[in-house]
Amino acid sequence: MHHTWTRYLTPGPVHHRLGLVCLGVGLQHGTLPVVGPRVLGHHVAVLVTAGGGWYAGPDGRRHPVTAPALLWLTPGVPHHYGADPATGWDEAFVDFTGPATAAYAELGCIDADRPLVPLTDAAPARAVVARIAHAARHGNPLLEIETAAAVHELLVVLRRTRAGTGPAPGTDPVLTGLARDAFRPLTVAEHAARHGLTPAALRAAVHRATGRGPKDYLLTVRLDRAKELLAATELPVAAVARRVGYDDPAYFSRLFTRRVGTAPARFRTERARPAPGAPGGGVPGGGVPDPEHPPAPAGESV
Template identity: 65%
Template sequence: MYDTWMRFFSPSPQHHRLGLACLGVGLQHGALPAVGPRTLDHHVAVVVNAGSGWFGAPDGRRLPVTGPSLIWLTPGTPHHYGAGPGGWDESFVDFTGPATTTYTELGYIEPDRPLVPLSDTSAPRAAIARIVRSARRGNPLLEVEAGAAVHELLVSLRRARADVGPDGDPVLQALARDAFQPLSVAEHAARHGMTPAELRTAVRRGAGCSPKGYLLGIRLGRAKELLATTDLPVASVARRVGYEDPAYFSRLFARRVGTAPVRFRAQQGRSVPGGWSDRVPDPRDPPMIPRP
């Protein structure tokens, strides 16, 4: 015996241009019949919340699946899977769109890793629940709401991977902590007892970019804050974020941000004497400016 509920959608070309378009969503529970063998032309995230079953890999092996787990079904790849005799609790989302290429490059979608153990599925289930709620008949915002929830789903699945701790990857945490020190990639690697190649592999897997790219994003984010909220000269801002050469910093800033530091300050600068904080506010209790 099993229970199943599903909806399928046909988003317009405009909705596809939003980046991700949701094609369908389903919630299933019990000793479900096997799926496939088949090949699809779009992506599917199958979230096994609890229970166990199997997955037929392209090389012919039958791999065990135990919840919580994620099964990635990618376009053009044959697949075959099913719940075991005891059944499982499954949610699935079909999606497509040009953003899938970038999400794959960043490591959020892993075609070469069709089975991903998860530590918890509460956040992915919340994203899927948003798609389910949007699927009510006659909802004029269906495609946009569902597409936005697919973005949220991919982020939550990335965070829920069992090989990622609740506070994120410790290597990335350490790089972020030391990001403003004038250290080379080789020096950062040495601090972790790694070779530069090992560090590049770890950062690519954790953040979808190179160590230089990861550090640059953190440094430029802090530089923007200093430019927008202080009167520090550009050279001082450069030194505070790890660059001794202000001309080199300005070139990097302009290339990545699209405008020079002085122009960014002219556009974004504002006086916040005594009002700046590095603490991330709680959205449920935002900081309030008292009335005079």
């Protein structure tokens, strides 16, 4: 006995330019029929929220699946899976495709080498799938846009709830330490030593957490802070450069322009809102945000 609800979608060419599109969504439970063996031309995220079963990849060997778990079905990869014939499982799935899948794979949000992924909690991803299912109703004029946006969110949520990949977001001691020391004149080797790691181990840890290398991560932290200082203070560009770790303001300006796409002075002209009475910024109440203490939503205590 099983129950199945599915919707299949056909986004137009303009929707594919959103980067990701939803091709289908389904909610199923019970002793579902076995799937495959088969090969698909698009991605599918199969979320097992209760029960168990098995999964087999290209080698045909069956691996046990116990909820909460994720099955990554990637294009061109043979797969075969099924719920336990006695107890069944609860399943939600989303079919998707688009050019952004390559970037999500590079950033570690889609892992073709790890098709069976234990999750710490299926509820957040299940809630996103429920929103996709609601958006996919007939007569919704924003159907393709809403479902596409939710697929982006789903990939992030699945990355956050993946088991065995380190601390929860915002608590990774390596990333926290790198952000804290980002403005100091330290090499990657020196950053690694401060964490008791080799440079290779640091690179592996940062890539596992962010999909990027330490240099790129540190650069992003520096430029994010530089933007905040340019927008919220009247500090000279040279002073902003020094505050984010660059003694040579000309080098900072070239680096900022290359990465951001506009020069620091122009960025300030377009975005600046200096706080009244705080021309130097960088002081409490001076308008420069503290990344570690964002404001609480209205109605919540800080």
